Amino acid sequence: MIRFVRRPAFPGETNHELVWPLVFISFNIFAFIFFTLGGTSLGCLFFNFTGIPCLGCGATRCARELSHLDFWSAFKYNPGVFTLYLMGFIWTIYSAVFWLRRDHLRLRLSLNENNRSVLLKILFLALFVHWLWQCYYLRNK
Amino acid sequence: MQIHVARDSSSLGVFSVEEVKSGLQSGRFLMTDLAWREGMSTWVMLAQWSEFAGILPTASTDAAAQSNNLSTTVPWEKSPSLGSYFETIKGALLSPYATFASGAFGFKQYIAFAYITALLLVPFSIFGQMHTSDINQNIAEFLSSLDSVKFADAIRQLENTTTAPAAAWLGVICYTVFYPFFIALFGVFLWLGLKLFRENINLEQTVVALMISLSAVNVVSALILLTAPYKIYFLLVALSAIPSIIISCRATAAVLKVSPLKVFGVWFLWGLVSCCCCCGLGLAFGVLAKAVI
Numbered sequence: 001m002i003r004f005v006r007r008p009a010f011p012g013e014t015n016h017e018l019v020w021p022l023v024f025i026s027f028n029i030f031a032f033i034f035f036t037l038g039g040t041s042l043g044c045l046f047f048n049f050t051g052i053p054c055l056g057c058g059a060t061r062c063a064r065e066l067s068h069l070d071f072w073s074a075f076k077y078n079p080g081v082f083t084l085y086l087m088g089f090i091w092t093i094y095s096a097v098f099w100l101r102r103d104h105l106r107l108r109l110s111l112n113e114n115n116r117s118v119l120l121k122i123l124f125l126a127l128f129v130h131w132l133w134q135c136y137y138l139r140n141k
Numbered sequence: 142m143q144i145h146v147a148r149d150s151s152s153l154g155v156f157s158v159e160e161v162k163s164g165l166q167s168g169r170f171l172m173t174d175l176a177w178r179e180g181m182s183t184w185v186m187l188a189q190w191s192e193f194a195g196i197l198p199t200a201s202t203d204a205a206a207q208s209n210n211l212s213t214t215v216p217w218e219k220s221p222s223l224g225s226y227f228e229t230i231k232g233a234l235l236s237p238y239a240t241f242a243s244g245a246f247g248f249k250q251y252i253a254f255a256y257i258t259a260l261l262l263v264p265f266s267i268f269g270q271m272h273t274s275d276i277n278q279n280i281a282e283f284l285s286s287l288d289s290v291k292f293a294d295a296i297r298q299l300e301n302t303t304t305a306p307a308a309a310w311l312g313v314i315c316y317t318v319f320y321p322f323f324i325a326l327f328g329v330f331l332w333l334g335l336k337l338f339r340e341n342i343n344l345e346q347t348v349v350a351l352m353i354s355l356s357a358v359n360v361v362s363a364l365i366l367l368t369a370p371y372k373i374y375f376l377l378v379a380l381s382a383i384p385s386i387i388i389s390c391r392a393t394a395a396v397l398k399v400s401p402l403k404v405f406g407v408w409f410l411w412g413l414v415s416c417c418c419c420c421g422l423g424l425a426f427g428v429l430a431k432a433v434i
Contacts, residue, residue, distance in 0.1 A: 005145075005179060011175070011184070014150075014343075019329065022325070023325075023329050024339060025324065026325070030319075033311070033315050048294070111158075113154065115155075116154075
């Protein structure tokens with residue numbers, strides 16, 4: 001069964017409670033500067049030439065809507081990026097609590113090899129559903 | 142109860158007692174591997190577990206031999222200075238495998254290294270800003286010159302987005318201040334991609350590898366920022382794209398001790414996902430086609 005455990009870090013383990021919040025914050029700073037500077041993407045050439053969206057299509061618009069705090073529109077433009085952003089936000093909150101409590105037990109996924117393959121299948125299925133949604137939404141937008 | 146096993150700062154996964162026993166017999170696990178299960182306060186070597194006391198360990202001193210290799214061949218690590226910075230850059234460009242044969246590759250040690258690159262780029266960026274009134278308009282103008290209806294939407298979008306000059310200057314300052322951290326952000330992407338290729342590499346080392354390789358590429362290609370007309374700029378970017386990719390992948394691979402093709406594969410995969418690759422390649426081919434025709 002896929003489940004979470006709380007365990008101490010082993011020597012040399014990546015400090016996920018430090019790395020991912022920093023990535024999340026850096027991404028926000030990057031996005032803020034990008035949109036403040038009037039940055040925009042050229043649009044997806046793959047979509048322009050084939051008419052089929054790629055997995056990243058709508059990501060810039062999703063980020064722009066997130067910066068305007070319009071979460072529903074952001075989700076519709078790119079559910080994958082939105083979900084990643086949400087997970088980043090939740091992990092940052094958890095990490096803040098972790099550091100404030102000076103906890104030594106870290107939250108980790110407990111996966112054996114069977115679980116790992118199930119999780120991979122779920123991930124690919126989620127990506128496929130995400131892409132089907134993009135095909136529907138971005139082509140009719 | 143499941144046992145978590147780790148070796149050399151990487152998690153090997155979660156296994157049952159029987160799996161660990163058979164793993165120890167077959168040599169999959171070492172007695173020096175660390176293990177933990179629920180209820181324990183810390184990680185303990187498998188040799189100290191009562192369940193595995195009777196199992197004969199497979200002799201292996203590879204891990205110890207690897208960790209004993211503490212000498213460094215990187216000039217920057219021997220004595221950080223401006224001279225050793227350029228020596229390291231030279232090594233990354235010309236002989237990455239000899240230069241990065243061994244080293245500590247700690248993030249803190251390389252922050253100053255990345256800032257030297259950022260500061261070296263400042264005069265070039267300032268010159269570029271002085272000759273660039275609005276980057277979006279320049280790109281729109283360039284795309285218009287390609288005479289392709291495919292770019293119509295992109296051109297319209299760019300023309301409707303204007304950049305304030307003050308904001309552009311703010312961009313130069315922010316880029317300089319946050320340079321090592323932006324690289325670290327992309328380092329995390331590379332590290333994740335390498336995990337997909339089953340390469341268990343230290344995150345810190347991956348970030349440092351990117352700091353070194355991108356510094357080498359940036360220092361060499363800084364002169365491109367001096368080319369004011371955007372047509373020439375794009376042409377030079379397109380022409381230097383392939384050498385830059387080779388330099389960057391070789392230097393990164395040399396630090397991480399992986400195949401450069403894997404590094405390239407990771408970036409290519411990220412490119413496919415984010416579509417930057419499509420845009421970049423599209424632009425490059427567009428420019429080359431225009432230049433040839």
